[in-house]
């Protein structure tokens with residue numbers, strides 16, 4: 001279910017759901033302010049230029065730590081496009097966008113963030129929080145303390161290092177209070193990558209409540225790699241690697257009819273504004289376009305990005321779904337047949353076989369990645385004279401979900417002269433030393449100290465008005481549903497560091513949601529009561545949607561791991577369909593210091 005604001009249907013001030021008492025705020029909301037407001041809008045001045053559809057697939061630039069340290073200055077900028085959408089980007093001094101940060105466990109990171117978001121490049125609707133208490137928040141003053149302001153506004157930003165077990169404190173990985181105003185001095189993120197951090201693919205993105213979706217959908221995201229995957233998975237040692245960041249964005253051709261090769265959906269499957277309802281058919285207009293390393297793959301023809309590989313060459317593809325709402329269901333096709341993908345890591349953590357020992361690749365012919373999820377897998381180049389096609393197959397997101405049809409992402413030409421990818425994993429000789437990490441007991445072998453039940457639900461703000469925005473909730477069972485309140489001083493859940501708990505997450509709505517929690521990983525123990533033997537831990541998991549004929553709500557049981565001392569503090573869990581998170585589907589957990597009795 002979408003928020004009207006994000007669908008181009010934002011009502012004019014004074015319309016149906018503008019609440020009383022916001023006139024003074026609207027003055028700021030509606031008026032472009034100083035700065036570069038006088039500039040023409042267009043690609044020539046766009047600090048976030050994007051490749052054309054059908055371009056050769058670029059690789060994000062790699063920034064590698066040296067002598068145990070990674071230092072960088074990152075600027076976040078934005079630019080309104082002719083169609084009204086706004087690009088956001090993380091740029092380096094030379095203009096390179098969305099660098100891949102490469103670190104080793106134990107490295108020190110010093111990242112200085114400069115917020116150059118330009119209010120003049122925002123449309124009035126961009127300045128409105130999608131839901132709730134204040135429809136438009138005033139911008140925090142440049143002099144506000146970024147660690148304490150908690151100001152959630154359209155021109156504020158911050159960073160979340162998704163999947164990392166960093167401390168939830170300011171300057172590390174805290175998003176509840178940290179808010180960097182536009183134009184403020186460089187804001188420092190400084191932390192040590194935990195020595196126990198699993199090697200694999202993580203990412204960074206903004207996390208300003210109410211505005212995350214727009215900034216991420218505009219392109220504010222990048223990959224972060226903890227090096228050393230070849231030590232956990234010897235099969236990837238020496239392989240060339242590619243980072244593939246898949247993002248979603250507003251449709252480039254929203255008025256276009258579906259391609260002639262597609263079946264025409266019946267009228268009953270259309271929304272009132274002509275969009276195809278989600279029906280799981282695999283066809284029709286998607287809710288969002290996708291891009292791969294910023295090469296757009298627009299509806300309706302989906303011209304794929306292009307790539308060359310040596311025939312039959314094995315590569316490690318590190319795929320980040322940085323979409324704001326779009327699920328991926330990847331497949332790798334040669335002559336229309338799905339080829340095996342050797343999955344070695346999910347959400348930054350290598351496969352663990354029974355007993356917690358490293359496992360080799362798990363071969364599959366398709367791979368579902370929810371928004372914010374990552375998958376790292378081995379692919380084999382197409383045989384000589386052939387092409388391969390990376391596609392995402394349709395995901396049925398539920399009757400209230402977004403239409404997410406079949407589409408191509410990249411076409412791969414087998415070419416003996418194909419250039420080497422920019423990066424290659426160290427060979428076997430360099431990977432002999434397995435890092436001595438704390439050998440924690442595998443989650444599956446532990447008994448949870450307690451079980452909690454939470455559920456996703458949603459309802460229109462004004463049930464009598466189908467166009468009113470949707471309120472989104474994640475609720476601890478037994479309490480009244482409420483949208484997330486950034487000002488609430490009391491956490492929704494308290495746990496103790498050192499504990500392992502089971503959380504059952506139900507979905508009581510008729511669309512998919514993706515549960516994510518900061519700071520920790522979890523093991524999915526069962527799906528709607530059916531035990532699973534997953535060999536991966538995750539930080540984001542899909543929760544199936546409810547159908548009226550079901551006898552109980554679909555659910556996942558997650559074994560939550562609060563053993564790491566870095567987890568002490570307060571942090572958030574939420575749906576990672578960011579329109580839902582911005583619309584209220586978030587809660588807080590406080591991890592208290594370890595029980596004394598446990599020493």
Ligand SMILES: [Cu+2]
Pocket residue numbers: 512513514575576577580581585
């Ligand atoms: Cu959701």
